[in-house]
Amino acid sequence: xxxxxxxxxxxxxxxxxxxxxxxxxxxxxxxxxxxxxxxxxxxxxxxxxxxxxxxxxxxxxxxxxxxxxxxxxxxxxxxxxxxxxxxxxxxxxxxxxxxxxxxxxxxxxxxxxxxxxxxxxxxxxxxxxxxxxxxxxxxxxxxxxxxxxxxxxxxxxxxxxxxxxxxxxxxxxxxxxxxxxxxxxxxxxxxxxxxxxxxxxxxxxxxxxxxxxxxxxxxxxxxxxxxxxxxxxxxxxxxxxxxxxxxxxxxxxxxxxxxxxxxxxxxxxxxxxxxxxxxxxxxxxxxxxxxxxxxxxxxxxxxxxxxxxxxxxxxxxxxxxxxxxxxxxxxxxxxxxxxxxxxxxxxxxxxxxxx
Amino acid sequence: xxxxxxxxxxxxxxxxxxxxxxxxxxxxxxxxxxxxxxxxxxxxxxxxxxxxxxxxxxxxxxxxxxxxxxxxxxxxxxxxxxxxxxxxxxxxxxxxxxxxxxxxxxxxxxxxxxxxxxxxxxxxxxxxxxxxxxxxxxxxxxxxxxxxxxxxxxxxxxxxxxxxxxxxxxxxxxxxxxxxxxxxxxxxxxxxxxxxxxxxxxxxxxxxxxxxxxxxxxxxxxxxxxxxxxxxxxxxxxxxxxxxxxxxxxxxxxxxxxxxxxxxxxxxxxxxxxxxxxxxxxxxxxxxxxxxxxxxxxxxxxxxxxxxxxxxxxxxxxxxxxxxxxxxxxxxxxxxxxxxxxxxxxxxxxxxxxxxxxxxxxxxxxxxxxxxxxxxxxxxxxxxxxxxxxxxxxxxxxxxxxxxxxxxxxxxxxxxxxxxxxxxxxxxxxxxxxxxxxxxxxxxxx
Numbered sequence: 001x002x003x004x005x006x007x008x009x010x011x012x013x014x015x016x017x018x019x020x021x022x023x024x025x026x027x028x029x030x031x032x033x034x035x036x037x038x039x040x041x042x043x044x045x046x047x048x049x050x051x052x053x054x055x056x057x058x059x060x061x062x063x064x065x066x067x068x069x070x071x072x073x074x075x076x077x078x079x080x081x082x083x084x085x086x087x088x089x090x091x092x093x094x095x096x097x098x099x100x101x102x103x104x105x106x107x108x109x110x111x112x113x114x115x116x117x118x119x120x121x122x123x124x125x126x127x128x129x130x131x132x133x134x135x136x137x138x139x140x141x142x143x144x145x146x147x148x149x150x151x152x153x154x155x156x157x158x159x160x161x162x163x164x165x166x167x168x169x170x171x172x173x174x175x176x177x178x179x180x181x182x183x184x185x186x187x188x189x190x191x192x193x194x195x196x197x198x199x200x201x202x203x204x205x206x207x208x209x210x211x212x213x214x215x216x217x218x219x220x221x222x223x224x225x226x227x228x229x230x231x232x233x234x235x236x237x238x239x240x241x242x243x244x245x246x247x248x249x250x251x252x253x254x255x256x257x258x259x260x261x262x263x264x265x266x267x268x269x270x271x272x273x274x275x276x277x278x279x280x281x282x283x284x285x286x287x288x289x290x291x292x293x294x295x296x297x298x299x300x301x302x303x304x305x306x307x308x309x310x311x312x313x314x315x316x317x318x319x320x321x322x323x324x325x326x327x328x329x330x331x332x333x334x335x336x337x338x339x340x341x342x343x344x345x346x347x348x349x350x351x352x353x354x355x
Numbered sequence: 356x357x358x359x360x361x362x363x364x365x366x367x368x369x370x371x372x373x374x375x376x377x378x379x380x381x382x383x384x385x386x387x388x389x390x391x392x393x394x395x396x397x398x399x400x401x402x403x404x405x406x407x408x409x410x411x412x413x414x415x416x417x418x419x420x421x422x423x424x425x426x427x428x429x430x431x432x433x434x435x436x437x438x439x440x441x442x443x444x445x446x447x448x449x450x451x452x453x454x455x456x457x458x459x460x461x462x463x464x465x466x467x468x469x470x471x472x473x474x475x476x477x478x479x480x481x482x483x484x485x486x487x488x489x490x491x492x493x494x495x496x497x498x499x500x501x502x503x504x505x506x507x508x509x510x511x512x513x514x515x516x517x518x519x520x521x522x523x524x525x526x527x528x529x530x531x532x533x534x535x536x537x538x539x540x541x542x543x544x545x546x547x548x549x550x551x552x553x554x555x556x557x558x559x560x561x562x563x564x565x566x567x568x569x570x571x572x573x574x575x576x577x578x579x580x581x582x583x584x585x586x587x588x589x590x591x592x593x594x595x596x597x598x599x600x601x602x603x604x605x606x607x608x609x610x611x612x613x614x615x616x617x618x619x620x621x622x623x624x625x626x627x628x629x630x631x632x633x634x635x636x637x638x639x640x641x642x643x644x645x646x647x648x649x650x651x652x653x654x655x656x657x658x659x660x661x662x663x664x665x666x667x668x669x670x671x672x673x674x675x676x677x678x679x680x681x682x683x684x685x686x687x688x689x690x691x692x693x694x695x696x697x698x699x700x701x702x703x704x705x706x707x708x709x710x711x712x713x714x715x716x717x718x719x720x721x722x723x724x725x726x727x728x729x730x731x732x733x734x735x736x737x738x739x740x741x742x743x744x745x746x747x748x749x750x751x752x753x754x755x756x757x758x759x760x761x762x763x764x765x766x767x768x769x770x771x772x773x774x775x776x777x778x779x780x781x782x783x784x785x786x787x788x789x790x791x792x793x794x795x796x797x798x799x800x801x
Contacts, residue, residue: 023389025389026389026390027747028721029717030718058638058639066642067641070644075644075707075711077714078714078718094718096714096717096721124638261432265428267489315432316435317434318435320435320456322435324392324455
């Protein structure tokens, strides 16, 4: 077993599965690397475990302690971070471009060689994950969008994005998760301001080459649900989120733009509408958050009305701006059912049947 | 092993920013850049420092009125062009138009339309009242963020009695009394050719077409008013608030402004030596190399801190900000931080710390700003202040020039035994009085 793995360290065949991409530079002297580990996001595995895995990266490996990695990165002029999405674990490093080989190694080791020690989970990853979860979910809009995922997808994409302390995990759970997800087929490396031949060479010489291979995992379309309503009573601002799973994500970029353009521009309300695209599903939402529950109610009611009445095909330019990509004009079919989430003063927010 | 370079780093060089000045005085800047949402913006070389006690906040208000106007809403709906405004002490982004790729003509048309209607936009009393409420809400929210608040008040007490002390987003008392006529007067004296820069960030607008666009704009010819001179006064200002969970304080000394290149970059490197510490907000906090961070963390004396070199055209402030929930020992937090600053003057900062600070500073300064609007503002600030925009190579060379000896000389001149400006907020019963803090700026031994 071990001999097979160590033999692979010098073989480049495993790397054929890793996909590479380079994007143009936004600075002459600074490069960045982004490693996307597909199927290592919150949708895979029990709730919250993927977040703990992400906060456990860039700590000790048998060769280098987390402290040494941090100090060396500082000396070279570089910073790194790990974040979690529903689909993937994303490792990022931004550095002065001379540091490329060092940071390729650092990212590779973080995936292939992490020790995942019990004291790190207890003292670093655990407390930090809880801090992130409480910080994020204290925002009523974010909490509302989390809840919308839960009612729309139930499992998989519906699992919470962050570790909420609901279950306790050991380092063995983290190791098992890492072993099953950190496979070469799952890895995509995106380099900015790097030479792609250099990047491939350094990757083949790094710990990325010692990652095990598995089978290509093709995202299965997830079952989705509409017609649900979730109301969470909580002090603070009141947020209402209306949404549903969509097939044609581009068409709903038009809807998002149309709804935002027609929402009143007030000082106190925060209005947002987006299409979140995942492997195998997309989720459209419109959210409004205000300290005044009456204002939240009015804007969400108007949005529900606009959803049925507006001609969204004329918002292509605005949609291109909001989405940050070209969106072409087309006609949109709006589904008759949707999900509604209300966080905050639920007594004074409309029921789903009233929209 | 780390310094040996085994690969090519000389990939295609990006074009540096092009700057030209039109006959009437308008500065035109284009910076080719890869960005999903390019921008083109109008920046004035007058910010809160150009205001007075009765008009404090007028540049912020003007930006809000423009970006909330009907003309702005039309630009967004029909062209996908979004207006932003921004404010600094010496620069105001009055109208930064961010547009989807491929629609630079839409951005040009929108800006032209808005400028043509500017007079009627600022005359709309109903919209103005709305935006006054919004500007007041922003100024108040700024006061509620302890870090921003103490740093702003530190600047205020340092330069008290001069216009540089005015808060960048204004004050609710002065915002309340502003009227349309004030905005018109402000535009009349500030939206003039020599006070204006038009900045494009993105790859769609070339320099010649931006020059052509700039020359067609209805901008009055006029000269820029110089900033009123300012003076530093060692002083402190405190707002004790036992409802806040932490103690917050910012302390700084007077330094030259960003026109004095050598001193400015030495100050930046010195600030980076102690760097910043984010406590619970980063999983890697306990690993950071800053000696001050290690000491304060080990002794539970700090939740987060930051060091800065603020710089304006003629003066600057170098210092730090410290937040701690260990309020009973906050005197020690500040004492040991100031004792740590003494190291700079005694030349006991080691070479490793210095090269770490230089590398980190290069990364921080050379990284492209996160949004094209912020990028435009930083380009405009440099062009106004320096008259040119330094290339990445020049910035890196300036940082490389800094040595241990120059840090020591800088610190002995500007830091050691100098008067300080102090601002505190939160549970600051253990923040010592001015004289005891001032005593920590020098040593009983050398």
